[in-house]
Amino acid sequence: MKVQVLMENTGTNSINSFHIAIESKMHEMLSFIDANVKTDASNKHPLMPRRVSISDNRDKSFYRLQLRDNVAPSGTVAVEIEMVFVNALRPYPAQINQLDKQLVIYDGSPYFFSPYNTIKQITTVTLASSNVESYSKVKPVSLSGSTITYGPYRNTPAFDGTSVTIHYENNSPFLSVVSLERVIEVSHWGNIAVEEKIHIKHVGAALKGSFSRFDFQRGQSYENIPAVKSFKTVLPASAKDVYYRDEIGNISTSHMLQLEDSVELDIRPRFPLFGGWQTHYTLGYNVPSFQYLYSNGNSYLLQMRLIDHIFDNCVIENIKLRIILPEGAKNIIFKAPYQVERDADGLHFTYLDVVGRPVISIHKSKLVEHHIQDFNLRYDFSQILLLREPLLVVVIKDEANEARQKVAGILEEIQCLQENRESLYESFSSAISKYKAQKNSNAFGSARKKFDLDYKKIYADVTVFLEKLGTEKAESTITQQIQEIQTKEMERKHLLDQTASLTEQIVVGKIDREKYIDNLQSNMAKRSKLAEEIAILNSNL
Template sequence: MIWVHFSSLLIFLALGHSIAEPSSSDFAIVAERNVDLSSQIVKVTTKYELTNKAKSALNSFIHLVTDEEQAHIAYISATEEKKNAKLSISKVMLKGLKKGFVAYKVEMLESVGSSSKASVTVEYHLSEYLEPYPAKINQPDPQYMIFRGNAHIASFYTVEKESSRIVLPQGRLISHTTVMPSKHDGNKITYGPYTDQRPYTMADIKVHNENNSPFLVATEMLRSIEVSHWGNIAVEEHISIVHKGAELKGSFSRLDFQLDRRGSRRPVVTQYKTMLPITAKDIYYRDEIGNISTSSVRKLSDAIELTIQPRFPLFGGWRTNYILGYNLPGYQYLYSSGNEFALKMRLVDHLFDNAVIEHLKVNIILPEGSKNFKLTTPYPVKRGKDELHFTYLDTTGRPVIVLEKDNLVDAHIQPFVLHYEFDRIQIWREPLLACVAFSILFLLVIIFVRLDFTIVTDSAKESRLQAQSHIEQLGELHVERLKLYDSAYDVIQKYKANKDTALYTRSKKKAENDLKAVTQEIVDTQNALKFTNPDIYEKLNDVARYHKTAADLINTFFLQVERVIKGNMSNSDFISAEKQFNNKIGDVKEKMDNIIYSL
């Protein structure tokens, strides 16, 4: 029984091995190829009509490219025409593959039965494949490129019928290789049809033609995507651009450039258009010098069109560096369920038409505390070591997912999905940290302003502070003394009216005692300033003299009212004396006020 199972296993492995190794007689092929040379990217599209010549069903076929093409392939894809479905295509190693060719295996959606047919289209893009010739040109000269290829479709199988069409850009065709039958019609060169071509058939061709399209290449591009759970996604791109067309020979003439009327047929780039997501806002475009104000933004139905105009025109060999940034609303790209989040964004956005990016590095900066990352990309990328990014109020750092990819073209503008976990309660950590930090800061300020760090006492400052205290006290005593002057006058008026001698005597004595007490306080305060502030002390002596004058006026007025009551003085003389008293006492008060309030 064991031997039977072992024999069955050997038979299964042998059958599996025979299926895994395809034969050049498996399919008969009818093919049409289109080679687009209208831009800096060579776009090759090959349509296959496959007929299964094997006795059993087949679920894959082999597509070949040359070693020269393989060195420049940026993107390759396969589709089945009838179902318009994308097929899996991958590079494989085949036994017996002829040197100079690379094999790609295309997996069919359904097996192709014996004698059955299938239609498959393979498309691939070649970057930096065209060769400028001449390599250096003068400013008024057009730019010419050389394309080297094969008049036949590189095939692992027998090709029953094939034809190739090369699409040229506008401009002059210098020369092209003729492989009969072939023809040149307008901006197209057609090779074939050729029939009954054996596998690996080659016929080298060269096409030398004018091509003034932009040969801009982003040699380095650093794209940072910073995710905030507060509703914003910040995108910033550091881009290095170089024009890889024919290099400018000699000096640049601004006058000749302004007078050149060739327009778009000049081999120079003055501006190009970058497409941003339709919800992009807060867009900025700057370089080492600062903001570049020559750019403009226009909103389209499905995108934001940003016109990039460098500070100088880009001729062959010239380069420029700049920074492009914008913000996106998080709700359009960030999805969540509980503590699980998914970020779905493009790995790279549209840079310019027919762009080539030699090296792309993407830093995806997630909120602090994110964990358990799972990345899904539409094509293979190199994932670098995760890093940490620190910004405001971060403690452990924000995780950074690092992705790298070489040789990208427009076909790579596809979304990736990054799954991660984040505890929602942690979103409040930074606001709480800010509140605590500000509270501690305010507390320290409160404590600081109440501490005295002086080592030596400033006697002058202390003297000024003490003097200020005494001056304030003098002001209050001075006001009180002026009120007592008025009280003495009230005592005289009441005595004249009611002629109550006993009440008058008591009131007079009280007014004199109160005035004496306040005056003594003023004298004591004045004496306290004698040595520390002698200038103020001298001014207060003037105030004391004016007070003596006021006291004499009041005592004289007391005697005059007593004489009136006793009949020793007429009323008319008293009225005259009263008027004279008011004038003099008012003058004394004003002089005292001027001195006190000038201290």
């Protein structure tokens, strides 16, 4: 919620502060509040909202904003206020079928809830779609596309609690981070390790009935399905050694893109997330310490983000942050960019530690993207303590270990080829859908030829690596699993070729629609089963 207010001092004395009021039910959902004074068209002066209590209105919540300059009698000041509320939308109906549209209800007010009388005001509500089922009509009011305009209203009294309800279509995936456990481990040997254990839940309208993979794959191109297939996590530009896994193991279907100012990780859970569904995973990476750790003699300053960008419009219900400092760190001072709860300090023991490493722990609830800010952690550390732990360099000729490393490298190459094969399937499936819609046989013929050539190359490359595994005397179970993957992949390709042939027949009219749909459903069910079996084999490698 963004509010632009022009305030006038109608008293006889100068003022240097004012208050913001929030209804109690709304304050329970408040996650972030910020304010600025507009000095001119391009310059702003930040204000620091501070929670206060007013005895005559204990049923309301108040924030006091201290102005930099006094406002003389009859003077004015322009203020911009931004507030972010979480869980302010509720799905209605609470349960929907897999291909149904998602409708939500917003309960709010056409007025800015103010402790002062308001001479004139206009409220604009921007919705996620233009499909509005119903909305409260507190006149004057108008609806244009996806925008509802309430007002202008004149001479609104203080604390006017008039409410409105808006029922509209919103197919945005309502993802929420139920819990986030973030650990930052600082090393004075040049590295900072970050690991996050994340529990995500789709808090939108719950899926009613059973899940149909056929309906989901058929409707992937539709924008009105509020299911989550993937989302983008943004990491620091210097992030390296990134890993993403769950309880089963490494999830290889995700992709990482290195940009100039960040690392973009495309997170793909093992299954799509519908309303009420949830997933757990672990994400970790390393960053060089020189970018975040500053020193002056034996004094150090750690400056890092309290949270990362997990996904767009992220809501984190609960976070617990643990910062592990080097053994011997003392005089620790932690400063958060906003109010947090600090837990009791602890100790963390790892290899060769004697007294343990200091651990700073904090927790907070209801965080949003506005909370992606840096914390400051100051401490003292004597560099002579680096000599406490001996540096052991051992060079041993271990042929068995070398063989294991070679096998691991070959398996990694095979995993990459499997990812390429998955991308190949997706690309050709898109070409089939495009051919069915546009009926361009030349373009489809070229796409089919390219698919066959690329597939043969991947199959041949995997066969070469399979022979290398035999040379390195890999375990027989590993080679058997890869051979089984190759066999199942051939079956999968054959089924996809059948889908292409079916599509050609329906396009030229050689098959009726009912028979086409029956054959396609059977084909997709077989492909889906094969894909699941191949995924299990891959995870066991």
